[in-house]
Amino acid sequence: MGQQETVTTSLASGVGKDIGAYLAPVDAELARRYPGDPGTRQPVHTVYVPADAFTADTVRTWGDRALAALDAHAPDAASLAAVLGLPDHLAAGVHDRVRAKLLREPVEDLRIDFEDGYGTRPDDEEDAAAARAGRLAAAAFASGGPAHTPPYLGIRMKCMEAAVRDRGIRTLDIFLTALLEAAGGLPRGLVLTLPKVTYAEQVSAMVRLLTAFEKERGLDSGALGFEIQIETSQAVLAADGSATVARMIDAARGRATGLHYGTFDYSAALGVSAAHQSMEHPVADHAKAVMQVAAAGTGVRLSDGATNVLPVGTTERVHDAWRLHHRLVGRSLARAYYQGWDMHPGHLPTRYAAVYAFYREGFEQAAARLAAYANRSGGDVMDEPATARALSGYLLRGLDCGALDTAEVARLSGLTRADLDGYAGRG
Incomplete structure (x- = not known):
């Protein structure tokens, strides 16, 4: 046993306490x-369906059309590998998992659309559609079967601009009221989307709206x-030039809960111009980079947009659209945009093919790098806690999407799932 080393300091004992008090705010x-990751599953996509086209069978219909x-x-x-350029060692696993996904859980997130996809309708027609959507959503949440009900479901209302503000507020009120009355409470997985936001005050107005609804219905503050x-x-x-x-x-x-491009x-x-509007245009990359930095650490998830090139028609045309979509989804994943929009059932095979190939x-x-980090066994890469996260x-x-x-x-x-949650900082 060696002699214990004497340690001396120079600072007065109260300095640390003073600095702690100074930095407390x-x-x-x-x-x-910056609360960090919310610890919940993030869907890999959002499907938008016009309110008048949404039915109790929409999810299963999309899955069946995608399988077809x-x-x-x-x-x-x-054949899938040849179309998308998948490596041979991934082809069989990806194809089998995509098929299984389309049978088991074809849609991860669905938005009943009362905005662009629905358009302007007579008030009584939109009132009826909003009430119907609330009842259908309640029934979907109650069924609990992922083959027919996505893990996340909700509506996109009209925006807070003056011309449509009252209509959007009324639609949201009718939908939420019908949902709560049919479901007997607020279902888990409910998602609301506010489109075309231009000023932070419109976000504040949405907060005021939801706060008022919660108070009227006896919901916990912040539940929506x-x-x-x-x-x-x-x-x-x-x-003024600020972000x-x-x-x-x-x-x-x-x-x-999210920022959607x-x-x-x-x-x-x-x-x-219309011919050049794309998820990979430089203006899109700039906007998403700003969104990504603003959302980092806040627990707010980021979603990319969509392609409007639909996989329909001849096999050649379908393959062309699939290659484009597959490439765009892979590009988004590499840039840490883990969610996007899908506009057509034919996009589901390439959504899941790109996602599954990315993770597999x-x-x-x-897994090997994380095991080496957990065991402190080193290896050819020296990882830090941020990399382990x-x-x-x-x-x-x-794991969440079924790729692994x-x-x-x-x-x-x-490692167990709990171990992974711990390293990822999930609660």
């Missing part, structure tokens, strides 16, 4: 603004959250 502000497209245009692993659609130039850059997105997240007072409205607002391509390396988040997203199985992840990483 900053500590509280950091905790409020897959069987008609890429019936086996080799909502997504903010970023589809106007003012949503990204304010008139508006961060203001909007703050104005939501903890109710914001609107490909076509935003592109049009910046004067991009890298999961063995991710990213690795575990990657594996968790793969719990058993194979546990076998390669030696």
Whole structure:
């Protein structure tokens, strides 16, 4: 036993306490603004269905149409791999999992649309549609079967601009009232979307609206959250040159659950011609980069937009549309946009093919790196806690969507789901 070393200090004993008191407001502000990951599943996509087209069978119908497209245009692993350029070692697993997904849970998130997809209707017609949507949503949540009910479901109302504000507020009120009365309470998985936001004050108005509804219906304060659609130039850059997105997240007072990029409205607002409006246009990349930085650490999830090139017609045309969609989804995933929009049942096969290939391509390396980090066994990469958080988040997203199985992840990483949640910072 060696002699214990004597340690000396220079600072007075109260200095640390003074600094702690000085930084206490900053500590509280950091905790409020940047709570981190909410610890819930993020869907890989959102499907938008016009309110008048939504039925109790919509999810199953989309799944059946997607399966029919897959069987008609890429019936086996080799043909799907040839169309999308999948590596041979991934082809069979991806094809089988895509088919299983379309049978088991074809849609992860669905929005009953009362905005662009629905348009302007007589008030009595939209009133009836909103009430019907609330009852159908309640029935869907009650059924609990993922083959017919997505994990997340809700509506997109009209925006807070003066011309449609009252209509949007009334539709939301009717929908939520019908939903609560039919469901007997607020279902888990309910999602509300506020489109075409231009000013943070419109987000504040949405907070006031939801607060009033909660009070009237005896709901817990903050029970209703909502997504903010970023589809106007003012949503990204304010008139004074500041970044508006961060203001909007703050104005939501903890109710914001997501930021969704609107490909076509935003592109049009910046004067991009229709032929060049795309998720990969430079204006889209700039907007999403601003959204990504503003949302980092806040617990607000980011979603990319959609392509309007539909996989319909001849097999050649379907394959062309599939290749485009598959590439765009893969591009989004590489940029950490883990969610996007799908506009047609024919997009589902390539949505899941791209997502599954993304996670299956890298999961063995991710699991091995996380195992080495957990065991402090080193390896050829020296990872830090932030990287361990990213690795575990990657594996968790793969598990959530069905790209990975719990058993194979546990076998390669030696970690349980609870271990992964801990490394990812999920509560």
